[in-house]
Amino acid sequence: MGEGPGRAAVAEKPKAAPPKPKIKPLEDKIHCWPYLVRSEFICSVIIMAVLMVWSIALNAPMEEPANPTNTPNPSKAPWYFLGLQEMLVYFDPWMAGVVLPTLIIVGLMVIPFVDINPKGNGYYTFVERKFAVTMFLFGFLILWTSLIVTGVFLRGPGWNLFWPWEVWDPHKVVALTNVDLPYWGPFKLLGNPKIFGVELLGLTILALYLVVLPVAFWFWKSKTSPVLQELGPIRYGIVVFLFLTMIGLPIKVFLRIAFNIKYLWVTPWFNI
Amino acid sequence: MFKHLKDLKKTIFESQVWTAMFRHDYADTPRNRTLQIMSNVWMHLHPPKIRRHAIRIRFTWCMGGITFLLFLVLVVTGVVLMFYYRPVAEYAYADMKYLQFDVPFGMLVRNMHRWAAHGMVLTVWLHMFRVFMTGSYKSPREFNWVVGVILLTLTLMLSFTGYLLPWDQLSIWAVTVGTNMARATPLLGHEGPFAQVVGVTPRYDARAFLLGGTIVGPPTLLRFYVLHCIFLPILASILMMVHFWRIRKDGGISGPL
Ligand code: HEM
Numbered sequence: 001m002g003e004g005p006g007r008a009a010v011a012e013k014p015k016a017a018p019p020k021p022k023i024k025p026l027e028d029k030i031h032c033w034p035y036l037v038r039s040e041f042i043c044s045v046i047i048m049a050v051l052m053v054w055s056i057a058l059n060a061p062m063e064e065p066a067n068p069t070n071t072p073n074p075s076k077a078p079w080y081f082l083g084l085q086e087m088l089v090y091f092d093p094w095m096a097g098v099v100l101p102t103l104i105i106v107g108l109m110v111i112p113f114v115d116i117n118p119k120g121n122g123y124y125t126f127v128e129r130k131f132a133v134t135m136f137l138f139g140f141l142i143l144w145t146s147l148i149v150t151g152v153f154l155r156g157p158g159w160n161l162f163w164p165w166e167v168w169d170p171h172k173v174v175a176l177t178n179v180d181l182p183y184w185g186p187f188k189l190l191g192n193p194k195i196f197g198v199e200l201l202g203l204t205i206l207a208l209y210l211v212v213l214p215v216a217f218w219f220w221k222s223k224t225s226p227v228l229q230e231l232g233p234i235r236y237g238i239v240v241f242l243f244l245t246m247i248g249l250p251i252k253v254f255l256r257i258a259f260n261i262k263y264l265w266v267t268p269w270f271n272i
Numbered sequence: 273m274f275k276h277l278k279d280l281k282k283t284i285f286e287s288q289v290w291t292a293m294f295r296h297d298y299a300d301t302p303r304n305r306t307l308q309i310m311s312n313v314w315m316h317l318h319p320p321k322i323r324r325h326a327i328r329i330r331f332t333w334c335m336g337g338i339t340f341l342l343f344l345v346l347v348v349t350g351v352v353l354m355f356y357y358r359p360v361a362e363y364a365y366a367d368m369k370y371l372q373f374d375v376p377f378g379m380l381v382r383n384m385h386r387w388a389a390h391g392m393v394l395t396v397w398l399h400m401f402r403v404f405m406t407g408s409y410k411s412p413r414e415f416n417w418v419v420g421v422i423l424l425t426l427t428l429m430l431s432f433t434g435y436l437l438p439w440d441q442l443s444i445w446a447v448t449v450g451t452n453m454a455r456a457t458p459l460l461g462h463e464g465p466f467a468q469v470v471g472v473t474p475r476y477d478a479r480a481f482l483l484g485g486t487i488v489g490p491p492t493l494l495r496f497y498v499l500h501c502i503f504l505p506i507l508a509s510i511l512m513m514v515h516f517w518r519i520r521k522d523g524g525i526s527g528p529l
Binding site for chain 1: 305306309319323324327329334337341365369379397401404405407414417418421432439440441442452455458461466488
């Protein structure tokens with residue numbers, strides 16, 4: 001808490017400047033009482049004051065009594081879950097509501113075990129861990145935040161997009177022109193998809209994306225890349241899977257917006 | 273009278289009652305600074321000494337601490353709310369109205385509980401963000417990061433279960449939207465992939481287990497209440513103890529070596 005000089009400056013107020021010792025000096029430690037406890041106290045007072053003022057000024061929402069027969073439009077989850085609700089636009093509920101959240105949680109948990117870069121432990125740095133920081137900033141700051149912002153501010157009745165200055169029109173009709181990949185563009189030319197087997201197309205594409213691509217990259221690079229060698233095939237596999245899954249979301253958003261594509265892989269049991 | 277202030281001080285601070293509670297005096301000596309921390313069960317969360325950079329607000333943003341503070345606020349205000357609230361569909365909404373309009377400071381307590389809950393979700397995210405950016409999850413703190421991720425999940429679940437309790441339109445529909453996803457759980461939800469293989473039905477699947485029925489109804493209210501007021505807070509408290517203990521055991525707040 002503005003506790004004054006950093007380590008370098010502190011080293012400059014020595015009792016008597018001895019010739020620079022080669023051994024590491026004793027760690028630069030200070031008493032928790034009063035220095036840390038004081039900061040914590042000030043911090044608590046500020047937070048409590050803010051919370052108090054906020055709670056006096058702004059009332060918690062309270063609507064009509066619960067009525068199971070009257071569904072509001074739109075029905076929104078609490079804001080911190082709107083990222084998931086927003087993903088429902090691009091994925092079926094079993095993906096957006098179950099598989100992807102699970103992968104987010106598990107993915108966060110495995111971070112310390114797949115990030116074997118020993119540098120950047122205990123201080124802010126970008127250059128020493130470019131990949132890790134970029135991934136996290138992309139996933140957390142860009143993807144997660146923009147999904148929530150979209151869900152909170154830009155979604156109106158029917159979960160349609162409304163700009164903040166637009167009036168929410170519950171009767172707004174948006175043509176459903178989305179098509180599944182096997183029925184789209186050049187793939188239509190493959191003939192009747194029902195006969196060709198729609199499953200195969202999506203399966204092929206996903207297998208290319210999630211399996212062939214990473215494996216090929218591994219065989220291409222692992223001989224020459226020390227990073228990959230140290231990572232080893234198992235950690236590499238986990239990282240690549242999580243990475244490609246995360247990137248899958250913006251890819252699907254792009255395909256939807258640019259080409260109106262709904263599903264890539266259509267099967268009788270599930271669609272992706 | 274002021275002449276005797278010194279005497280008064282002496283009488284108090286040297287009385288048997290006072291010295292039974294506090295075992296050091298207040299002169300600012302290194303020994304007392306240490307004792308302030310070591311001989312106080314609450315302060316004892318801290319080590320007596322800490323590396324200088326670790327108290328810089330620019331390093332930790334104090335975000336873990338703020339998260340913990342908000343959790344404590346939530347416990348205190350939550351207990352006050354529990355005195356007035358009954359988790360029964362017939363009463364819940366009326367109890368909320370009573371709290372807001374008749375109970376002295378009821379509105380303030382409710383608001384504080386609500387806003388602190390939103391705040392905690394935000395600060396726990398920011399705390400995770402700072403821990404990531406300082407690379408503090410790296411060895412030897414891997415396990416504490418995992419504990420943290422579980423705490424994050426619990427924080428979200430606490431917020432979500434609490435959202436239902438006012439039993440108004442906002443709460444039941446938000447919870448309906450949220451829990452609807454459970455019906456699509458692969459294998460375990462009746463609309464999920466391979467549901468037929470397992471044979472789950474709307475009345476007997478993951479979502480029905482969560483809600484205690486097929487819609488967000490009275491049994492859901494009771495379930496969420498118990499989760500919100502008993503199960504999840506206790507679990508979160510236990511994990512916070514582990515979290516704080518591990519910070520110490522992992523060598524205190526991380527820092528450049
Ligand atoms: C209820 C939620 C949580 C509480 C109350 C909490 C509390 C704290 C506190 C008070 C600290 C001390 C340093 C600081 O204030 O930054 C800390 C450190 C730490 N937390 Fe949390 N935390 C929570 C959730 C999390 C989450 C979600 C993560 C990560 C996903 C996490 C990972 C860590 C790690 C690795 C440290 C050590 C940091 C270091 O040594 O620099 N915690 N936590």
